[in-house]
Amino acid sequence: MRSVHPDDRADADLTAQAKIRNAAIAQFATDGFQKTNLRAIAAEAGVSASLVIHHFGSKEKLRMICDEYVLEVLLARTRSDSSVTGMRDVVSEYLADPTEYHLEVQYMARAIAEDSPAAARFADSMVNESEAILRAGILDGSMRPSSDPRALAVLTVLTSLAMLTIPRALARAFGPDISGPAAMKRIALPTLEIYTHGLYANDTFLTAVTDLLVTAQPDQGSNDD
Amino acid sequence: MRSVHPDDRADADLTAQAKIRNAAIAQFATDGFQKTNLRAIAAEAGVSASLVIHHFGSKEKLRMICDEYVLEVLLARTRSDSSVTGMRDVVSEYLADPTEYHLEVQYMARAIAEDSPAAARFADSMVNESEAILRAGILDGSMRPSSDPRALAVLTVLTSLAMLTIPRALARAFGPDISGPAAMKRIALPTLEIYTHGLYANDTFLTAVTDLLVTAQPDQGSNDD
DNA sequence: GGGTGTACTGAACGCATGTTCAACAGACTA
């Protein structure tokens, strides 16, 4: 159930290298890089731990290969998918079909959260695509103009990733044994409501803050930690 | 610079137990539980690793003590603070004064993300307070009514935590060497804009989805993974 | 057949790290 492409090719047909890579992707995605150990990956791939090292050199290099592979898979999907939805709209895609690319998206979220070597590239892909979509939407009038489209793009990516990796403890706020995907589904509608009408009934907060920013004009980047 | 209460009491005045606890809270908050090792905690507290075990029994028990302590500190703040802002409005509080309770809030976010023993209690506190605030706001007309206030509460907590723990890779979308707090500041305004006016210029998406939900009425909780 | 190279394995090594243990110093008590 943990194969990267459960539909097309069976595990048995894959080379040992591919089986190891797929097992690693699955375990890195679900358990994280640090927590996953080579022997578990080897066991799931049906090989010995030594073979993992033999083929990939080290655990760290294995992670890099996995990063590249997942990145390529997701980018390939984006390119092949003629619709406008790119890597950014992962949540809507996920809600539409949770099984497809489930693992890859989860892997990416983990990679960004754990700051893996390719994390910056994952993040940049998402943010850039998101920004393009937002700018296009603003131009064609389907989205409201933003004071900072770049930051808006980062915000949407951030919330999307958060929803994809919703912590168990938070999901349990819906009930003792609710699943992550189920929690996501329940959150989807309020998200859409906020994205459509906002949360506040009036703009007192917003105007107050914007006035504050205009009058005070603090030097941006005052990091006094 | 890592003391829990940098303002009131100096580290030198604390008992060894307190110094260990504070060092543990700081390191758990910044590096995570798994990544932190007892010798590093002991070093920061200026004691030996054995003493940590002597006072707390095990690393896991130390974590539980830290959980309790931070939870109590944050709840005490909520109670003492006569304003309406509870644990939920952590982001606004943080933006107003990043140094106060910085560590505790960071600790909580980590605890929830890593599913620490007290994670559910942290999350429940946040969600319940958030829900109360939202319901109050809806009642007094300052906030728009929601189809699912509970889910809305979870959503706001989720996004708040995500902003507090924004991954480096995402923050770097603003520039190669931008800090987490700086990224948060830049995201704050778009967040407020969305919370005030939404993102979409019209409600086609929302009506489409609500229509879909009304007609299809899928059995909620169909977890086919 | 003999040589060479590749896929693969089990055992072992080395290091990090949580934990245990024996010991010591100082305070308090009898």
Add this chain to the structure above:
DNA sequence: TAGTCTGTTGAACATGCGTTCAGTACACCC
């Protein structure tokens, strides 16, 4: 002074895990 209890330490132990190594099986080539 002797005894005991607490705070504290350094060394050692045990385990987990990434990695190394010697060796086996098998294929391909001369």
